[in-house]
Structure formats: C-alpha cells, structure tokens
Amino acid sequence: MSTGTITPYRSGQEPGRDDFPHLLRAEWTKFRTVRGWLISLVAAALLTALAVVALAGVSNGSQNAGAHPAVAIGPGGEAVTDDFYFVHQPLAGNGSITVRVTSLHTELPLTTPAPHIAVPWAKAGIIIKASTRPGSAYAAVMATPAHGVRMQYDYTHDTAGLPGSVSAASPRWLRLTRSGDTITGYDSADGKHWAKIGTASLAGLPPTVQAGLLVTSPTLLVPNNTLSCRGGFCSAGTPAQTFARNSSDAPVATRATAAFDHVSLQGQQTGGAWRGGQIGFPTGVAFICGPGHSCPRTPAGSFKKSGGTFTLAGSGDIAPYVTVADPLGTVLKGSLVGLLTVIALGALFITAEYRRGLIRTTFAASPRRGRVLAAKAIVIGSVTFAAGLAGAAVALPIAERKLRSGGWASSVYPVWSLTSSRGLQIVVGTAGLLAVAAILALSAGAVLRRSAGAIAAVVVLLIVPLILGAVLPQGPADWVLRLTPAAAFGLQQGTPHYSQMTSVCQPINSCFPLAPWEGFGVLCVWAAAALGIAVFLLRRRDA
Amino acid sequence: MEATIEVSGLRKRFGPTVALDGMTFSVQPGQVTGFVGPNGAGKSTTMRVILGLDAPDDGSALIGGQRYQSLRHPLSHVGSLLDAAALQPSRTARNHLLWLAHSQGLTARRVDAVIEQAGLEKAARRKAGGYSLGMRQRLGIAAALLGDPPVLMFDEPFNGMDPEGIVWMRGFLRSLAGEGRAVLVSSHLMAELQDSADHLVVVGRGQVIADTTVAELITAASGDRVSLRTTARPDAMTALADAGATIAATGRDTLTVSGLPAERIVAVLSGSGVPFSEVSAHRATLEEAYMELTRDAVEFRAVPGATAAGSSPRGSSEEVAK
Numbered sequence A: 001m002s003t004g005t006i007t008p009y010r011s012g013q014e015p016g017r018d019d020f021p022h023l024l025r026a027e028w029t030k031f032r033t034v035r036g037w038l039i040s041l042v043a044a045a046l047l048t049a050l051a052v053v054a055l056a057g058v059s060n061g062s063q064n065a066g067a068h069p070a071v072a073i074g075p076g077g078e079a080v081t082d083d084f085y086f087v088h089q090p091l092a093g094n095g096s097i098t099v100r101v102t103s104l105h106t107e108l109p110l111t112t113p114a115p116h117i118a119v120p121w122a123k124a125g126i127i128i129k130a131s132t133r134p135g136s137a138y139a140a141v142m143a144t145p146a147h148g149v150r151m152q153y154d155y156t157h158d159t160a161g162l163p164g165s166v167s168a169a170s171p172r173w174l175r176l177t178r179s180g181d182t183i184t185g186y187d188s189a190d191g192k193h194w195a196k197i198g199t200a201s202l203a204g205l206p207p208t209v210q211a212g213l214l215v216t217s218p219t220l221l222v223p224n225n226t227l228s229c230r231g232g233f234c235s236a237g238t239p240a241q242t243f244a245r246n247s248s249d250a251p252v253a254t255r256a257t258a259a260f261d262h263v264s265l266q267g268q269q270t271g272g273a274w275r276g277g278q279i280g281f282p283t284g285v286a287f288i289c290g291p292g293h294s295c296p297r298t299p300a301g302s303f304k305k306s307g308g309t310f311t312l313a314g315s316g317d318i319a320p321y322v323t324v325a326d327p328l329g330t331v332l333k334g335s336l337v338g339l340l341t342v343i344a345l346g347a348l349f350i351t352a353e354y355r356r357g358l359i360r361t362t363f364a365a366s367p368r369r370g371r372v373l374a375a376k377a378i379v380i381g382s383v384t385f386a387a388g389l390a391g392a393a394v395a396l397p398i399a400e401r402k403l404r405s406g407g408w409a410s411s412v413y414p415v416w417s418l419t420s421s422r423g424l425q426i427v428v429g430t431a432g433l434l435a436v437a438a439i440l441a442l443s444a445g446a447v448l449r450r451s452a453g454a455i456a457a458v459v460v461l462l463i464v465p466l467i468l469g470a471v472l473p474q475g476p477a478d479w480v481l482r483l484t485p486a487a488a489f490g491l492q493q494g495t496p497h498y499s500q501m502t503s504v505c506q507p508i509n510s511c512f513p514l515a516p517w518e519g520f521g522v523l524c525v526w527a528a529a530a531l532g533i534a535v536f537l538l539r540r541r542d543a
Numbered sequence B: 001m002e003a004t005i006e007v008s009g010l011r012k013r014f015g016p017t018v019a020l021d022g023m024t025f026s027v028q029p030g031q032v033t034g035f036v037g038p039n040g041a042g043k044s045t046t047m048r049v050i051l052g053l054d055a056p057d058d059g060s061a062l063i064g065g066q067r068y069q070s071l072r073h074p075l076s077h078v079g080s081l082l083d084a085a086a087l088q089p090s091r092t093a094r095n096h097l098l099w100l101a102h103s104q105g106l107t108a109r110r111v112d113a114v115i116e117q118a119g120l121e122k123a124a125r126r127k128a129g130g131y132s133l134g135m136r137q138r139l140g141i142a143a144a145l146l147g148d149p150p151v152l153m154f155d156e157p158f159n160g161m162d163p164e165g166i167v168w169m170r171g172f173l174r175s176l177a178g179e180g181r182a183v184l185v186s187s188h189l190m191a192e193l194q195d196s197a198d199h200l201v202v203v204g205r206g207q208v209i210a211d212t213t214v215a216e217l218i219t220a221a222s223g224d225r226v227s228l229r230t231t232a233r234p235d236a237m238t239a240l241a242d243a244g245a246t247i248a249a250t251g252r253d254t255l256t257v258s259g260l261p262a263e264r265i266v267a268v269l270s271g272s273g274v275p276f277s278e279v280s281a282h283r284a285t286l287e288e289a290y291m292e293l294t295r296d297a298v299e300f301r302a303v304p305g306a307t308a309a310g311s312s313p314r315g316s317s318e319e320v321a322k
Helices: A020-032 A035-058 A327-356 A358-365 A369-405 A421-448 A451-462 A464-471 A474-483 A485-492 A516-540 B043-050 B093-103 B108-117 B133-145 B163-178 B214-222 B233-242 B262-272 B286-297
Strands: A079-082 A084-092 A095-107 A123-129 A138-143 A149-153 A157-160 A172-179 A182-188 A195-201 A208-216 A220-222 A227-230 A233-236 A250-252 A255-266 A275-279 A302-306 A309-314 A318-320 B005-014 B017-027 B032-036 B058-063 B078-081 B151-155 B182-187 B199-204 B207-213 B226-229 B246-249 B254-258 B278-281
Touching: A020 A035, A020 A369, A020 B093, A035 A327, A035 A369, A035 A421, A084 A095, A084 A123, A084 A302, A084 A309, A095 A123, A095 A208, A123 A172, A123 A255, A138 A172, A138 A182, A149 A182, A149 A195, A157 A195, A172 A208, A208 A255, A208 A309, A327 A358, A327 A369, A327 A421, A327 A451, A327 A485, A358 A369, A358 B093, A369 A421, A369 A516, A421 A451, A421 A485, A421 A516, A451 A464, A451 A485, A464 A474, A464 A485, A474 A485, A474 A516, A485 A516, B005 B043, B017 B043, B017 B058, B017 B182, B017 B199, B017 B207, B032 B043, B032 B163, B043 B058, B043 B151, B043 B182, B078 B133, B093 B108, B093 B133, B108 B133, B133 B151, B133 B163, B163 B182, B199 B214, B199 B286, B207 B214, B207 B286, B214 B286, B226 B262, B233 B246, B233 B254, B233 B262, B262 B278
Parallel strands: B032 B182, B032 B199, B078 B151, B151 B182
Antiparallel strands: A079 A318, A084 A208, A084 A275, A095 A172, A095 A255, A123 A138, A123 A208, A138 A149, A149 A157, A172 A182, A182 A195, A220 A250, A227 A233, A255 A309, A302 A309, B005 B017, B005 B058, B199 B207, B226 B254, B226 B278, B246 B254
C-alpha cells in the first residue's frame, strides 16, 4: 500500500498536436495489417483486369464488318454521319448568310403521296462548311420539328436557340456570320430582333468556304409491326415499346422538305449561282444496315427555286455516328467482379470491428466518431481507387487490342487510348466507381453493423438496378438508372451518347440516361447521404 | 490534469432494465480502487460511460475534471481494458498496438516498450487470434499502458489468468498505483482483489452500496458477533434467545450470535447447563463482508450462494482487522 503524500502521475508520452493525420495513419495501419484484406484488394485489381480481358477475348464483332458504309471521319477523328441535301455557293473570306424558314415537314417516302411521320431531329437551315467533303468542319443554325432552333458545329456540339416549330405563321429567321475562324449563329422570329445563339471556333477553316442551305432527316429505328399509317399519317410505335432492340427492329428512311425565302449571302464575292447536291452517301443505293438488315434506299433529295423561295428535300443526318452496340462498354462490365470484392472490403472495414467489439477500442482511442468514419472512408476509398486504377489501366489497352482482333472495326467503334479523354474517363471512372462503392459499403456497415446486411444492401442498390434496367420497359428503366447509384456505370460507356440525336440507348449496350459524370455524381450523392446517416447514428448510439 | 475519476449521479436504462441508478463515486490517485459487485450490477456500463462509449441518461463522469470526449489523444489520459477479446484475430499483437499508437501520434518504439512491460515479447508477432485469454489480458494491459496514462481502468482483468498470472497482475496493479496513478479494477469476485485493492467501491443494482477502505469494510461486516460451537444447538438457541440475542445457525454444531457480548453468552450458557466447546469473536472475511453487502443486490439467484461459485471461501486472513 502506498503511503505518505501522493504525487499525481504525469504521462511521459506527449503526442503531437494535429490528430486527423494520426487517425488516417491508424486506419491505414489497421487496413494493411490484416493480410486477408490486402490479398482481397490485390484480387480486386487482378479480377477486374482478368474479367475485362476475358470478356474482350470472346467478344466477336466480325458480323458487323461492312455494316457501316456511310461513316465519315470528323475533324476530331471520330466517326460521323454527314449526309444532307446542300444548296450552296463559295464564300470567300468573312461574310454572313441569312434566311427565313417558313415550313418544315417530314414524311415517309415509301408511297406517293408520302405519308407524314414525326422525325424530331430533322433539320432545315443554313450551314458554313469547310468543303463539300463529308466529315469536314462546319457550323450550322437549323430549325427542327421537335427541338426548336439549334446551333450545331463539328458534329458533337449543340446549343439550343428559339423553341417551337416552324410554320408560315411562325417562321424562323436564321443567320451565320464568319469572322476568321469564328462563326456566330443568330436567330429571330421577325427578322428585326436578333438573338445570338452561340459561337463556334473552327480551327483551320480555309479562306473560301461553302455557305448555303441544308435539309436532312435521319433514319428512324422502328420496331417491326409497330409502324402504322392512317389518313396520310404514320407513327412508329410508342417509346415504351422500343425498349429492346431485337432482330425484328427495322431502320426506316425519312425525308424532310423545307421552304426558305429572304435568302441573303453577304461577302467579298457574292452573286454566284446556287448549286444543289447530295453530300455524303449517294442516294438511291441500298446497303446492308446491321446484322441481317437491309437498310432502306436513301431517298433522293431535290432543290427547286421559284422567285425568292427555295424548296429543298433531303435525307440523312449531320451528327456523330453512334452505334447501338458498345463492345468496350460491355466488356468493362467485367469490373463487376472487382466491384463486389471492394464492396465486401468496404463493409468489413467497419463491421469486423463491430463483430469483435473492437469498435469500442477504436472509439475509446478516438472519441470523435465522425472523424473516425471520415478517416476510414478516406483510407478505404484510396486503396480501392488505387486497385481500380491499376486493374482498369492494365485491362483497357489489352481489351482494346482484343476487340480489334475480334472484328470490331476501329473506324466505327472508337479506339480509346489511356491518354485520350474518354480512355481516362473509363480508367479513372472505373477506379472512382470502385472507391465510392466501397465508401457506400463502409457507411452501410456503420449503419447496419453487420457484414452480410451491409454487403447485400449495397449490391441491391448498385447491381440490381442494372438488371432492372435491362428487363424493364425503357421509361421505368431510365428512371431506375437515373436515381439509383447504378447511374455511375455510365462512366464505363465506350461509345459516347449525345442528346442532340435520337439513338437507341439501353443499359444492356452500356448506354445510360445520364451523362457519365452526372451518373457518377448520383453515386456520390448516395455515398455522401449514407455517410451522413452513419455519422449521425454513430454519434447517437452507444458503441 | 489531476489523476482522478469522478462519477456522479449516473443513470442509464436499457429498455426496461435499469443499468445505472444514481452511480456516484470517485477514484483517487496513488491507490488501487476495487470496483466490485455481482454480475449485472452496472460495473461495465459505468466504465463504458466513463470512456464516452455509452451516453448516460443523466449524471456525469469526469477524468481529471474533463469529459472523456473532450480529451485530445485520450490514451495519454486514461488507459483502459474493457474486453480482452476485442481483437481482430488475424492481426498480430504488435500491429494491434501499432494502430492504437498511431491513433495517438505515438511511435513503434512506445509499442515495443509496452510489449516488454506486459511480458509479451515472445508472442508479439503472432496473430492475436491464437492467444489464450490470459495472453489477451496482457495484450489489453499493454494497450492500456500505451499512452503512459495517469488513470487506468481494467474490467475483470483476472479473468482467464492462471495463478502465476494472477500473482503478476496483483503486483502489477500495486506498482501502477505506487507510481501515483489512479487505478480502477472491477471484479465480481472479491477474492481477486483481496491483496491488491486499497479502496473498495461495492455496487449492486446500479448503485454504490459501500465506498470504503478494505479494513473498514471488514470491521463493519464483523460487527459484535460471536461464534459458538456447541453439541446442543437447540438448547443453546433457546437459552440465548431468551436472553435477548439474535442467533443464526451456520453449521451442524455452530451458531453465530449477535446482540450479546461474549462474557454474557458464556454466563447464559453455563447458567442453563448447555454444553459448549468454543466461544470466539466472529471475524468476517472480505468475501463474507461482500456477500453480506450484496445479498440484496444480486440480480439472479437461482441457487442460494450460486453467485459465489468459483470463489474460495477462506477463513480469517491477514486482511481481517482487529
């Protein structure tokens, strides 16, 4: 027994000041000192790479050879469609072109008279184009039946102008001006009050360009037997019926006719003759259009000038060339194996502590529980990000090579190197997907305190929507893939998708309703919300 | 910071169960304070509240005047061992200590020092999953010592220890207190604390029953009782009861008498002609004192005396006062 006066004990250990780095270091020490976790992490990287490469190895694209004859190569090297009826003359140096569009209608050129069919993205307007070579640089301002006035340039860029459709009572005035490499688009409802839509910077535009009027109307994909015509009007099924592209879906060529007046070309040498002609794929020729399909013959375009009124008819599209199949996006689904592994790791990183009662040791050492969870999230997020990055970076070039040797033409199915922006998006996106999914699993583990429940919850949130997206009708499927964390799988799209064109977009083809980084944002919001709930409960509940 | 624990008015319910019902006591530096009471008395809950792990419904627990949650690097203020089994089985003992050290900004050198202090040098690089309970207790003690704290708290540290370990643990607790630290050790078996505790906080049903020194406790429990050995037990009981004593039969031929001094008992028995072979002042053991105190506080008593199972009732020991 101690006797006499007691000198209170003073700790001989004087720790440093800033404690969050200490927490991070402690959680990292925890992670690295469980060998099974390290092995799982390496396995996640290896499995991701192996599964993607294995899928690429069995992916056969040879049946698609020759299925894409109408492809041109755009200014950025990408595959584009550049088919339209063009009435033009040269424009030397700076200048401008102005027209008034008074009508635009679309039809199904099968019979005479041709019945009407709605083509939302038919186009009638003015264009300044580097040359008549398909795929050359351009900027255009155009009226559309369903999307108002648009300014578009170089195939992938799109800006909205005046809304509403065109009629004699409600015409649209359009103007393009060239100043060096810069082209500016304007629109107006009355020809007096003009509004600027946007500007396009077309690097390397030649001194003399082609300026003129254009009309075009894209091919529609019609599910077989859903095309019905009555009284001169045809419709091609409802969107809900078009959820799956099966072998009976058929492409149908359409034609747009538009009337223009108040045509005015200003420049150094004007007053030449307007010449009309088809740009791009020759009309009237049938070609094979996808496996087992005969594409319809492209209807012939036409040009008629009567007084100041120009009437043009044309078919085709000026747009990125987007394939339905996305072989790269499909084989990247191999990363699901790695994803499941990191979900389990994320959950176990905290549920293992609950199972053993170790969480009490953790919280006794660091009573600020929110910071503990933040440190855990940073550690598990970082290590799984690294694993995903390694796995995807190794897999992408090998998968690319295997897809090319498997018959997927590089002219149509884009090639993404590790240094291209989409290649980076795929690799960094896959890593980010794994990292945020692991953080979501960690949060679920903190809330549920049980490994099995947490893993199941995250799998249900992340992977079940993928399956639902493939089996539900398009409408509900799109909402499932907008609202659930599965939206983030859009990061793995190998084929870009554009809102300025009608394209078949299904999760089975790795196409998601949200843009890739928006989809990733949805996952991040889910993870942040789960983390917030977890911190709230950790603070409230007894450990 | 003063090396004290002050617990005042802690209340906590778990559903319909009252775990803490106004728990109040304090732990002073330089001594080992035994925290004893039957299972379910609220010892572990109190310790969890002190460590900020469980939130009390009412009351407060302070370490040197501060709430645990407000301590920066708390392991250099309070070291604790709550549950020796709380380990990741696939992590080595050294790595377990290493992450704890890192969380406090301490280095691996400190880890090696506490491994040596706890006598774990040989096993430190083995997976904790293969440890016996006794070794886990040593590992838990090493963890508690990491921050070299002035306050230490151990929940049932003797559990699973072999006799050699128990002897080591007693000496170890004494030496920690000898350095001026405040040491709180809980046990549900008084015998374990017999040679190590200076002060006792006896609890039952979430309340403090006694807060006293070991010596005072035994004096109080012994009272003015007298032990009597007689072959004519019924006659003795009758005679003594008539004389105003309270009698309890403690064996086939033994009685404990209270309310009469020994000389008076001898006179009464002699006067009535009742034979007796031994009359002595009753000397309570610590165990008895504890049993006496906690009799009403035992939560579950299926078989009388069942809570004392595993303890070895001893005769009078050196601890007994007077």
